[in-house]
Amino acid sequence: MAHSDACLKCTICIAACPVYRKDGEFPGPKALGPEWHRRHLAGTGDLMDHVDDCTFCQLCEGACPVGVPVAHLIAEHKAAALPKQTWPMRVRDTVLTHPEWVARAPVLTRATALVPISRWLKLSTRSQRPSVRKAPRLSRSSRRAAVGGGRPRVALFVDCFDRGFDTEAMLAAQALMEVFGFEVHQVPRTSQCCGAAAYASGRVAQARRQAGAMEQAIRGELRGDEVALITLNATCQGTIGEEWSKFLGLNDLPVPVIPFHVFALQHAPAGFWSTVAAANVDPGSWTWTHTTCRGRRRGDGALFQLARRAGMDQVEPLDLECCGAAGSYAFKAEHAETAHDIGQPAAAQIHGRPGVIWVDSGTCAVHLEQLAGRTARHPAYWLWQAWLTSQSASATPPAPAGHGEPRDGGS
Amino acid sequence: MVVVVGAGATGLGVAWDLSLRGIAVTVIEQGDIAHGTSGRFHGLLHSGARYAVRDPDAARECIEENRILRRIAAGAIESVGGYFVKTPASPDDYGARWLAAMDAVGIPVEPVSREALRTAVPELHPDVKGGYWVPDGVIHGFPLLFRLQKAIEARGGRVQHHTRLVEVAVDHGSVCRVRVSSASGSEWIACDALVNAAGPWAGKVSELFDDPLTMRLSRGLMIIFAERKTAHVVNRLAPPGDGDILVPHDRVTIWGTTDEPTASPAADPPQRSETQKLLSLGRDLFPSMEQWRALRAFSGVRPLYQPESAADPRHITRDFTVIDHGRRGGPAGVVSVVGGKWVTFRLMAEKAADAVTAYLGLGATSATAETPLPPLPTPGEDARTPWLCECEQVGERDLAAWPGATLAEWRTRTWFSMGPCQGTFCLHRVANRRIAATNLAALDAEEVALREEREQGMQGALWGDNAREWALSQAVRRQTLGERT
Amino acid sequence: MRVVVVGQGPAGLLTADWAHRLGAEVFVAAAADGSLALWSGAWDFRSFADSGEVVRDPWQWWDLHGRQRGVAWNREDWVRWWTRWRDTWSAAGIPLAAGAELPSHNRWTPTAVGRLRPVFVCPAWQWAADEPEPVIWVGLEGLADTPIALASARYHALTGMTATGVCLPRPDAWVPHWSGLAWSVYVDSEPGRQWLTEALTRALRDHAGTSPVLMPQMLGQDGCETLIGQLEAALGRPVREYALLPPAVGGIRIRDRWKRALKRRGVTWVSGTVGAVRKEGVQFRDTGELLPADAVVLATGGILGGGLWLSAAGELFNTGTGEMVPWSGRMEDLARAGIGTEGPAYRAVGRVVGGFDSDRDGDSGAVNLYTVASAMEALFGERTAGEGWQHSEEGP
Ligand SMILES: Cc1cc2nc3c(=O)[nH]c(=O)nc-3n(C[C@H](O)[C@H](O)[C@H](O)COP(=O)(O)OP(=O)(O)OC[C@H]3O[C@@H](n4cnc5c(N)ncnc54)[C@H](O)[C@@H]3O)c2cc1C
Ligand code: SF4
Numbered sequence A: 001m002a003h004s005d006a007c008l009k010c011t012i013c014i015a016a017c018p019v020y021r022k023d024g025e026f027p028g029p030k031a032l033g034p035e036w037h038r039r040h041l042a043g044t045g046d047l048m049d050h051v052d053d054c055t056f057c058q059l060c061e062g063a064c065p066v067g068v069p070v071a072h073l074i075a076e077h078k079a080a081a082l083p084k085q086t087w088p089m090r091v092r093d094t095v096l097t098h099p100e101w102v103a104r105a106p107v108l109t110r111a112t113a114l115v116p117i118s119r120w121l122k123l124s125t126r127s128q129r130p131s132v133r134k135a136p137r138l139s140r141s142s143r144r145a146a147v148g149g150g151r152p153r154v155a156l157f158v159d160c161f162d163r164g165f166d167t168e169a170m171l172a173a174q175a176l177m178e179v180f181g182f183e184v185h186q187v188p189r190t191s192q193c194c195g196a197a198a199y200a201s202g203r204v205a206q207a208r209r210q211a212g213a214m215e216q217a218i219r220g221e222l223r224g225d226e227v228a229l230i231t232l233n234a235t236c237q238g239t240i241g242e243e244w245s246k247f248l249g250l251n252d253l254p255v256p257v258i259p260f261h262v263f264a265l266q267h268a269p270a271g272f273w274s275t276v277a278a279a280n281v282d283p284g285s286w287t288w289t290h291t292t293c294r295g296r297r298r299g300d301g302a303l304f305q306l307a308r309r310a311g312m313d314q315v316e317p318l319d320l321e322c323c324g325a326a327g328s329y330a331f332k333a334e335h336a337e338t339a340h341d342i343g344q345p346a347a348a349q350i351h352g353r354p355g356v357i358w359v360d361s362g363t364c365a366v367h368l369e370q371l372a373g374r375t376a377r378h379p380a381y382w383l384w385q386a387w388l389t390s391q392s393a394s395a396t397p398p399a400p401a402g403h404g405e406p407r408d409g410g411s
Numbered sequence B: 001m002v003v004v005v006g007a008g009a010t011g012l013g014v015a016w017d018l019s020l021r022g023i024a025v026t027v028i029e030q031g032d033i034a035h036g037t038s039g040r041f042h043g044l045l046h047s048g049a050r051y052a053v054r055d056p057d058a059a060r061e062c063i064e065e066n067r068i069l070r071r072i073a074a075g076a077i078e079s080v081g082g083y084f085v086k087t088p089a090s091p092d093d094y095g096a097r098w099l100a101a102m103d104a105v106g107i108p109v110e111p112v113s114r115e116a117l118r119t120a121v122p123e124l125h126p127d128v129k130g131g132y133w134v135p136d137g138v139i140h141g142f143p144l145l146f147r148l149q150k151a152i153e154a155r156g157g158r159v160q161h162h163t164r165l166v167e168v169a170v171d172h173g174s175v176c177r178v179r180v181s182s183a184s185g186s187e188w189i190a191c192d193a194l195v196n197a198a199g200p201w202a203g204k205v206s207e208l209f210d211d212p213l214t215m216r217l218s219r220g221l222m223i224i225f226a227e228r229k230t231a232h233v234v235n236r237l238a239p240p241g242d243g244d245i246l247v248p249h250d251r252v253t254i255w256g257t258t259d260e261p262t263a264s265p266a267a268d269p270p271q272r273s274e275t276q277k278l279l280s281l282g283r284d285l286f287p288s289m290e291q292w293r294a295l296r297a298f299s300g301v302r303p304l305y306q307p308e309s310a311a312d313p314r315h316i317t318r319d320f321t322v323i324d325h326g327r328r329g330g331p332a333g334v335v336s337v338v339g340g341k342w343v344t345f346r347l348m349a350e351k352a353a354d355a356v357t358a359y360l361g362l363g364a365t366s367a368t369a370e371t372p373l374p375p376l377p378t379p380g381e382d383a384r385t386p387w388l389c390e391c392e393q394v395g396e397r398d399l400a401a402w403p404g405a406t407l408a409e410w411r412t413r414t415w416f417s418m419g420p421c422q423g424t425f426c427l428h429r430v431a432n433r434r435i436a437a438t439n440l441a442a443l444d445a446e447e448v449a450l451r452e453e454r455e456q457g458m459q460g461a462l463w464g465d466n467a468r469e470w471a472l473s474q475a476v477r478r479q480t481l482g483e484r485t
Numbered sequence C: 001m002r003v004v005v006v007g008q009g010p011a012g013l014l015t016a017d018w019a020h021r022l023g024a025e026v027f028v029a030a031a032a033d034g035s036l037a038l039w040s041g042a043w044d045f046r047s048f049a050d051s052g053e054v055v056r057d058p059w060q061w062w063d064l065h066g067r068q069r070g071v072a073w074n075r076e077d078w079v080r081w082w083t084r085w086r087d088t089w090s091a092a093g094i095p096l097a098a099g100a101e102l103p104s105h106n107r108w109t110p111t112a113v114g115r116l117r118p119v120f121v122c123p124a125w126q127w128a129a130d131e132p133e134p135v136i137w138v139g140l141e142g143l144a145d146t147p148i149a150l151a152s153a154r155y156h157a158l159t160g161m162t163a164t165g166v167c168l169p170r171p172d173a174w175v176p177h178w179s180g181l182a183w184s185v186y187v188d189s190e191p192g193r194q195w196l197t198e199a200l201t202r203a204l205r206d207h208a209g210t211s212p213v214l215m216p217q218m219l220g221q222d223g224c225e226t227l228i229g230q231l232e233a234a235l236g237r238p239v240r241e242y243a244l245l246p247p248a249v250g251g252i253r254i255r256d257r258w259k260r261a262l263k264r265r266g267v268t269w270v271s272g273t274v275g276a277v278r279k280e281g282v283q284f285r286d287t288g289e290l291l292p293a294d295a296v297v298l299a300t301g302g303i304l305g306g307g308l309w310l311s312a313a314g315e316l317f318n319t320g321t322g323e324m325v326p327w328s329g330r331m332e333d334l335a336r337a338g339i340g341t342e343g344p345a346y347r348a349v350g351r352v353v354g355g356f357d358s359d360r361d362g363d364s365g366a367v368n369l370y371t372v373a374s375a376m377e378a379l380f381g382e383r384t385a386g387e388g389w390q391h392s393e394e395g396p
């Protein structure tokens, strides 16, 4: 791996690691990543305890000044430790690293509500299972497009979580992009996983296979004229946009891969924003934005901007670099406590205030909802709600004075 | 009693050989163990393949000693094997000549396809054309020398370091005593024979008695990379030249070397221009070498000897010479041993000890080829103390295994400060373990010396991330720790 | 106006903060975390003269020597900007030591190995004194970076004052790889706080007097000020920290609080390595994406920060623009090498500017302040003088 040898021992990665700051036993990214790897290459890299406690949030890697692929070296370390796993854990991880199976039959998760099964599988009995949010049919009228024919096309990437549990968010994103004036089609048609879950659990070879199959599928379904491939999940975004080419040996896709909220900020017409902003959806209520750890590899602040642009009343970023959910991490019994501790500051920050959370990952949403007691959904969902409100509002009285910008957007 | 000058591989080898023959020895060393070339070499356990064409005698000795060392020094040898790699620049006819010579010398060799090579050493250039496997290996020089020292001491021999030989007294044509000087003054030591195993200083030592040697010193340069970049030794299949061997050495990789005549036995620190040139020579073998994280650069001086020889040091034999000075008109009882390789130290020692034994009129023969060197005691595990040096995982126990050692001695014995941070994060921690045994002023001086030694090596390879490491160490030293020197 | 600040070390955060106060829309673009996590937060104005002698009055030093370094400020300018900097930290929830309203001279702060170093101001949690005094020097068993034997001996040798070395035995929860950061996490927890209070009280029972207790920098994160207050109440003595090596808890506190405050104010973070700076904005190296900007400020930190890159061939580069940087090629000049205060499409601030050897001279605070303020003056002109300045941002 390029730069695996670059480590300066500066410890900046340690200072960025959320697990290190909650779990006293965790040796930290520098020890588990580059230091282990250096010994490993020399044949003296004994496996270390706690390597599996790494969430694969990759904040360490993003912080490293010399580009050491810290988290990916830890993934190698996890891979080397795989043979030590016990049977029930192996079964569990096989399921958790195939979210595409769960996405096909989300009811499967109900079985784990049975405590004995969960116990045997070392599934957390603490963390909530995601509830299934199937979209109602979206009314045609609310999806009216801004521009006429020959509209530019985007592909919307359907991730396992949204396919299985939150088609609402998915359809909201689709509808919004149609409102922005784009033709949208969903890829891949069948349920598949980009490899993110397997990579996080150290199943590097499996991740490579899954990614390869998914890449084939997407390439086959792209029509060639898409402006972008839009993602709704920061983890899949990172995996497809970065890891596929950097670590999993795949070629870059022929289109840029862009998170929905970034795309919205770039491509929604000005009138769209003034319309939603004018609707003033939920006055007096707070909007907390949380860019998930993997989303931070692109930086944070875009979600915050999105909420402000949409005219949300009081916007505040959650002071969390990672909420602890980290894909399937929080669902594993041995991690439940750490996951909870990592996300806990969110509850303290929200502290009884009313409001909702905008977050760019479904699993993080489940986790945050449970921790903070506030509804947490994908920004596409919230934006769509705001749009619907603005539409029903503008159907009766016109927009209030003072918000009288010309509407060149979706009405 | 025999005095041996030099605690490098050769000197300690001679002392070990004599000890096994039941002869009392005292080793005199001006610096620490491995102060000379034995602490500044490439780490390669030669198979002899490099010398097969031009220097078959040296090659033969290499392969024989290579086999013996694997037997007697297990633990200090990595049997990793090596490849001779054909690049587009390799001379067409060289391969055939080399194979014939390998056959004549008797060094095992196996052809390896380009694909197999690239699998075994993924960092190799995609254009390499295949090559051959040979039984090269790796020598861990420092631990091996400390094993020799302990073995000698266990048999009643003495190893006095930081002590210089300054005078040789001759009585009726035979050596009878030597004067040595150290920080605690100077003293005379009576002796029946004297062995000059002073490596690159052998010429200087020979000036102390009446039969000077003309050494053909040659300086070689090496670059250490921070990580093990190859699992096997890699040589360029071409007549020996500069920049053609890469040796994996435990957690690091060493690239070398050069060959340039020098007058100075003390290895002059590498200049950046020299290391840059050496680095660029690696491109046809390892295209990404310039991106590898460099750790430091160092140089060593080959104690070559060949009275009548060509100007190019590459053409001077790597074979060794034992000179019985009494036989050529010098003082009787003085034996010099010069030339050779680390790999052949045991054989050199055996021959030198033979000369001494013959002079003393004793019948004992060498037993070193059959006597395994006892391993160093491993410090006990202690899960309840933190690492002091995290890069190389050195803890309190490792230091405790060398009581009374100075910081510099702890460095080569425990390997602390040898990893990527080069002492930035561990020197003060280790110094704290030493304060009880010394005073503050002395400790400060030891710290400064160690910092300087580390920095000098870093400066020779100061580019890319290593330059950033250097900047970090400056900031930590001066701003965080408040050091002013 | 949209300002893109490249880099998030101390100079980058200060630039982002001030540009935001001056009304700009601010983006911080950074390839990695900045250097705050390496550093205790002590603020150097000028600690040593070129001769190596200790500087007691850095105001005076800049008066006398500033112009030779191309620093055009008089004392009034220094005071104005210095006050703004102090208020900025205070608004971000970073408290300065008492008496730091407008220091007249350098004070002494101890290092982990018992040396003393001149410093202008420290955050409230760190110990600094006008003159050395007898102290209780606390180390922790199992924290390798608190070498009390060495530190107390050296402190005594250098100052003639006693440093009573006290080693606290490790708690049950301790694990061998705990750094100061892990310790700080532990003492932020209830059991940790209890352990520390009891262990310290027990250890100091037999030490009469009120001399200050010097603790390693591990007294918690956000709970730090409360913990110090509790310890002082329990012990009846001042309790302060001395800085440790990285991960440096002091700098991490500053980083976390400052970034949190900036994010709440709407400063946006974008990650990636900037490989080119153009009139229109900055371009990221990996993705080729352009982040539009009206002004670009490079706060990329020199060799250590990665803003300068020394190639194997010995050439020095500005990584933000890919341009070659003039340099003598001599090692001893590397620490001073830099890109100057402005380029065709950017302004530079902090260490990457060059011309100073802050490690040696102890002037990194002043260099940051001067370069950032100059960039503000160049970008915002008159506004920086007065009414354009937003003072009252709430701390978190
Ligand atoms: C660049 C380079 C790369 C090499 N690579 C390899 C390799 O890969 N494999 C290999 O087998 N060989 C290699 N060699 C050769 C090998 O390292 C040397 O041949 C071998 O180490 C010589 O050992 P020595 O004991 O003879 O000399 P040294 O190790 O130099 O020992 C001589 C000792 O005598 C001491 N001394 C000198 N004068 C006095 C005095 N007056 N009083 C007291 N003490 C004194 C010195 O301090 C020194 O410690 C390499 C050499 C060089 C320079
Ligand atoms: S990936 Fe996240 S949890 Fe794992 S070591 Fe890095 S920062 Fe820590």
Ligand code: SF4
Pocket: A006, A007, A008, A009, A010, A011, A012, A013, A014, A029, A030, A034, A063, A064, A065, A066, A067, A068, A070
């Ligand atoms: S991996 Fe990167 S961040 Fe971590 S210690 Fe090494 S250089 Fe620093």
